[in-house]
Amino acid sequence: MQQTRSQVTERDGLYELEAGSDVLDSPRYNHDMAPTKVRERTWNKWHITALWVGMSICVPTYTLGGVLTVYFGLSVGEALLAILFANVIVLIPLTLNAFPGTKYGIPFPVLLRSSFGILGSNVPCLIRALVACGWFGIQTMFGGLAIHLFLGSVFEGWKSLGGTGEVIGFMVFWALNLWVVIRGAESIKWLETLSAPLLVAVGIGLLVWAMPNVSMTELLAIPPKRPEGASVVSYFAAGLTAMVGFWATLSLNIPDFSRYAKSQKDQILGQIFGLPLTMFLFAALGVVMTAASVKLVGVTVSDPVTLIGHIQSPVWVAVAMALIIVATLSTNTAANIVSPTNDFQNIAPKVINRTKAVLLTGLVGLVLMGHELLKKLGLIVSDISLETVYSNWLLGYSSLLGPIAGIMVVDYFLIKKQRLDLAGLYRDDVYPAWNWAGFLAFGVPVALTLLSLGSDVFSWFYSYGWFTGSALGGIIYYGLCVMRAQPSAVKTAV
Helix, strand or coil: CCCCCCCEEEECEEEEEEHHHHHHHCCCCCCCCCCCCCHHHCCCCHHHHHHHHHHCCCHHHHCHHHHHHHHHCCCCHHHHHHHHHHHHHHHHHHHHHHHHHHCCCCCHHHHHHHHHHHCCCHHHHHHHHHHHHHHHHHHHHHHHHHHHCCCHHHHHHHHHHHHHHHHHHHHHHHHHHHHHHHHHHHHHHHHHHHHHHHHHHHHHHHHHHHHCCCCCHHHHHHHCCCCCCCHHHHHHHHHHHHHHHHHHHHHHHHHHHHCCCCHHHHHHHHHHHHHHHHHHHHHHHHHHHHHHHHHHHHCCCCHHHHHCCCCCCHHHHHHHHHHHHHHHHHHHHHHHHHHHHHHHHHHHCCCCCCHHHHHHHHHHHHHCCHHHHHHCCCCCCCCCCCHHCCCCCCCHHHHHHHEEEEEEEEHHHHCCCCCCCCHHHHHCCCCCCCHHHHHHHHHCCCCHCCCCCCCCCHHHHCHHHHHHHHHHHHHHHHHHHHHHHCCCHHHCCC
């Protein structure tokens, strides 16, 4: 006989929900959004390390050094330091926001119900989902290009397809991504664990290929592209902020993965081992390879897919492209599909299950890349490039997510004191439908960030947007919560 009231049990600091009819019949619950059982939390520190290696080794990481030197006026050495420091800094919100996922086994949208409300959680969820769908489309474009070049190295006639071949590659890679995520978390864990050593091998191989054609001394001696005598501080800080924004999205939805961790120690060590050093080394590889590309292929090439495509040996191109396909697949599935899949389910869990949410994610990503695909097919002519979308819209949009990260940390650690009503997160009678403190704390820094775009006096607020937004959002949220009566959820939490 089904129990009426849900029961929460604790084992070694990990909480587990035995759902009763009060939760099972709730419109806020489905099996995919349910808290993981303790037995399902199988990811140890090495699985989480492999997750970050798999997500970090990708085409955008490779191009980061070039972005910082060209657009932010940093020298090569300064750019690499900014990347290293940024990924050490971003470990803080990543680790802190992972805590409730590990303790309670809940995904990102369910955790947001505590700070934004049961229904209100859909607003930040959909903001996060749109960013992820954009990145999914861009990474799928790179993966599709790799498939096109792979097939072109194996079948000579394939090259003549040109842009059409790239679109076919895009659709094949698109379907492959969706298939992996539909199969569930264990498929993602298996993919990341398999791909991590392969991706490290690719990086070493590319470095061996490039090093005879580049002088590190000359590379580090290249002067920065900023006004002579200008202070490095403001340029470095702006570049640092941009690099923190690179993982701003994952610092929000890290509970989507930490809910599978065996312990807090595993999630902390896995992230420390996997993120900062991998990002630094692969970005450094991008700097070296871009500098060496003139001698290697005769022109400056800033992305690895195009660079490898210049190699004259079809065998090596095929091998390299196969590995890049694996690299992009491991990044895309984990970083850009898991989150919107959970986010879309949060809208109506009884109606949208994981399979439907994955397909919806794929559809939105396809629509966002529709303009670029039509260009490749020759159906439209446009000056808008994929690089413009990547550098302007997505990076700027990601910087607006800082307040959400600050609100989440303050809500869990300072307001709720690491105590949540686990069953209450899946019902309508414990947490409010809309938590207006969360929306005010989010809206104020976002409004100030947008207003600062047109102000020379407050331009620093935008330049350091992730830091200013997360700090101000957290402070406002704390102040609003302290001024009003504490939520009843805190009193009844387990």
